[in-house]
Amino acid sequence: MPLENRINSDPNAVRNTYHTPMSTTVKKPAGGGESASLGVCMRRVAKHRDKDAFAKLFDHYAPQLRAYSLAHEPGAGLVADELVQEVMIRVWLKAGKYNAGLSSLNTWIFTLARNCRIDHLRRNKRYVTTIDPADIFNDIEDENPGPFQQAQISRIEENIHAGLKELPRGQAEVLTKVYLEGKSHRQASVELELPLGTVKSRVRLALKKLEVLLTR
Amino acid sequence: MTTANHSSPDNHPPDELLIGYSAGSLPLSQALCISAHLEHCNTCQRKLQRLNLVGSALMQQLQPSPTSARLKSSILDQLDNLIEEQTPPPSGTDSSVPRCLRQFIRGGYHNLNWKRVSKDISRIELCRDNNGARVELLKIRPGGAVATHTHLGDEYTVVLEGSFSDEKGLYQRGDFLRRDHNDRHTPVATHDRECICLAVSEGPIQLTGFFSRLLNPFIRRTHAG
Ligand SMILES: [Zn+2]
Numbered sequence: 001m002p003l004e005n006r007i008n009s010d011p012n013a014v015r016n017t018y019h020t021p022m023s024t025t026v027k028k029p030a031g032g033g034e035s036a037s038l039g040v041c042m043r044r045v046a047k048h049r050d051k052d053a054f055a056k057l058f059d060h061y062a063p064q065l066r067a068y069s070l071a072h073e074p075g076a077g078l079v080a081d082e083l084v085q086e087v088m089i090r091v092w093l094k095a096g097k098y099n100a101g102l103s104s105l106n107t108w109i110f111t112l113a114r115n116c117r118i119d120h121l122r123r124n125k126r127y128v129t130t131i132d133p134a135d136i137f138n139d140i141e142d143e144n145p146g147p148f149q150q151a152q153i154s155r156i157e158e159n160i161h162a163g164l165k166e167l168p169r170g171q172a173e174v175l176t177k178v179y180l181e182g183k184s185h186r187q188a189s190v191e192l193e194l195p196l197g198t199v200k201s202r203v204r205l206a207l208k209k210l211e212v213l214l215t216r
Numbered sequence: 217m218t219t220a221n222h223s224s225p226d227n228h229p230p231d232e233l234l235i236g237y238s239a240g241s242l243p244l245s246q247a248l249c250i251s252a253h254l255e256h257c258n259t260c261q262r263k264l265q266r267l268n269l270v271g272s273a274l275m276q277q278l279q280p281s282p283t284s285a286r287l288k289s290s291i292l293d294q295l296d297n298l299i300e301e302q303t304p305p306p307s308g309t310d311s312s313v314p315r316c317l318r319q320f321i322r323g324g325y326h327n328l329n330w331k332r333v334s335k336d337i338s339r340i341e342l343c344r345d346n347n348g349a350r351v352e353l354l355k356i357r358p359g360g361a362v363a364t365h366t367h368l369g370d371e372y373t374v375v376l377e378g379s380f381s382d383e384k385g386l387y388q389r390g391d392f393l394r395r396d397h398n399d400r401h402t403p404v405a406t407h408d409r410e411c412i413c414l415a416v417s418e419g420p421i422q423l424t425g426f427f428s429r430l431l432n433p434f435i436r437r438t439h440a441g
Contacts, residue, residue, distance in 0.1 A: 051292060058288055063280030070281055081287050088291055093298060103265065110272035114240040122244075129345045131244040136251045136316045156266060160273045179271045180278065182241045185232060203235065212266040213231055 034060075035105065042105055046095035058088055061109055068113050071180040079120070086116040104153055111137070117182065156211070163210040171206035174199050226384065227391040228260055229253060238267035245345035245416045249372045249392065251316035252414055256390025314376065317342070317414065325377065325412055328353070336360025336405075349418045356380060356405035356413075364402040369418030371395045378411030380404055 038060055044053035062084045069080035090112050098108055118133045164172070177188040185203065189196040207213040229237075229250050236242035237250045254261055310324035320342040321328065330338035338355045345351065349369075353376070356362060372394050379388040382401040387393060395401060405411035 051295060054295070055288070055292065058291065062283040062288070064275055064278065066281035066283055067278035068275050071278060080281065081283070084283060084287060085291055089294070089298060092295055103268065104272070106276060107265075107268050107272040110275050111268055113275070114238075114271065118240050118244075129244055130343045131248060131345065131351070132319050133244060133247070135319045136244065136247045153265070153269070157269050157273065160269050161276075164273055164277065175270070175274060178235060178241065179239045179274045182239060184236065184241050200232065204231065207231075207235070207267075207270065210270060212270055213263070 038105055039100065042095065042098060042100075045092065046098065054088075054092060057091060061091075062088065065109070065113055068180065069117070071176075072117065072182050083113065083116055083120065086120075087112045090116070104157055107153075107157075160210045160212065167206055167209060171202045171209070174202045175206050178203060227387060227393070228257065229392045230394065231263075233394075234260060234263055235267055238264055238271055243345050243347050243349060245343075245347070245349040245351050246372060248316050248351060249374050249414060249416055252314040252374045252376070253390060253392040255314050255316075257392075312377070314414075317376075325353070325355070330355060334363070337362060345416075347418065349416050351414070351416050354413045354415050356403070356411045358405055358410055359407040360405050360410075362403045364400060369396075371418070372416040374414045376412045376414055378409045379406045380411045380413070381406070 038057060041050075041053035041056045044050035045057065065084045065087050066080045069083040070076065073079050087109065091109070094112075098105070103111070115133065115137050118137070122129070122133060167175070173192065174188055177183045177191065178185070183191065185199050186196060188194075189199040192199065194202075204213060233242065233246060233250060237247055242250070250260075254264065310321070313321050313324065328340050330340050332338050336357050337360065339352050341350060341352045343351050354362075356378075358378075373387075373392070375387050375389050375391045377389065379386060380403045381387065382403045384401070386406075
């Protein structure tokens with residue numbers, strides 16, 4: 001989709017950014033100021049072990065994390081509380097490892113939540129394998145020099161937030177199945193009663209619209 | 217670390233697998249292969265970063281679910297008593313082994329208990345996944361060939377050392393391949409050195425070469441066990 005269309009169709013767009021067509025800072029994802037102050041909290045937790053700052057992070061992220069867990073296991077309140085606890089404790093312990101140059105705080109929290117979910121599934125014997133997910137996911141994301149600069153990351157992030165609002169319902173639905181409910185394409189196709197090919201192509205179309213996958 | 221820039225798109229995991237990796241829905245054996253590839257490939261790392269941004273954005277769009285004050289205070293009360301578990305890297309770990317595989321390979325590849333399965337090939341099983349997939353290392357001697365085979369399930373391969381070629385192309389360190397039951401292939405290691413691959417196979421392989429056909433019942437049995 002041409003960028004121009006997207007800007008015009010967004011009633012909340014800040015009009016005075018039009019003179020820089022490459023600029024995609026049309027609309028900040030929910031509260032740009034808020035995310036900046038969360039970044040400050042994060043630094044205070046890392047540097048000063050500041051519990052008040054940690055409490056602010058908790059207030060912001062815990063309800064999101066709880067919702068993420070409930071999307072996967074509806075009604076499982078205890079599991080959701082456990083995920084909140086696991087993730088927030090990792091935030092406290094790993095604060096020093098968080099590198100704002102590699103990912104936004106939101107994305108870092110998402111990957112922690114995803115890793116905790118995988119770990120939880122494994123510990124609860126739905127996975128009986130000896131493969132340790134910590135070795136698969138953690139190192140790569142924490143330690144590798146990020147190929148993207150912070151500015152690029154926030155630009156892509158803003159594109160994604162804006163794009164998600166305009167996704168056709170069918171595409172948004174499959175993305176939700178895949179990312180939030182943790183379903184494979186095949187499981188999504190069974191639950192949505194859609195052919196596997198349709199699920200795959202909707203996911204691809206959605207990710208192309210969000211400019212996450214490039215059109216070949 | 218080398219980057220897999222020499223590679224054609226076929227030497228990278230398909231998007232569907234990177235999406236599953238990002239979303240956390242991939243079987244762990246497949247995630248191992250993706251992780252081993254990512255260490256070598258900036259292109260896929262970048263794609264993964266973008267995919268993680270999608271997951272993060274979707275999580276932020278969920279209707280927040282309020283947490284109890286008790287949960288918050290119980291977590292805050294724990295903070296002072298938390299000590300991060302420091303797991304020192306196991307001594308003697310070979311830095312050429314991808315990090316995700318160091319849980320199975322303590323020393324280098326050469327300290328492993330390789331089992332010879334043919335004139336050209338040795339293997340060692342690292343573990344099994346829940347879906348029954350077998351995670352193993354294959355070592356092909358320089359110039360050695362793997363018997364022509366097809367797959368009853370999918371097979372995922374990442375080149376860890378050396379290089380090999382098959383009907384479709386040349387694969388070097390870090391390259392990722394997926395073969396399914398439609399593919400019939402004959403991997404051959406290049407002549408200069410031995411080739412070590414991480415291989416994940418989800419069903420018994422079917423050898424189609426004349427002599428190796430005799431081995432088929434054996435292979436089926438080992439997979440079932
Ligand atoms: Zn790649």
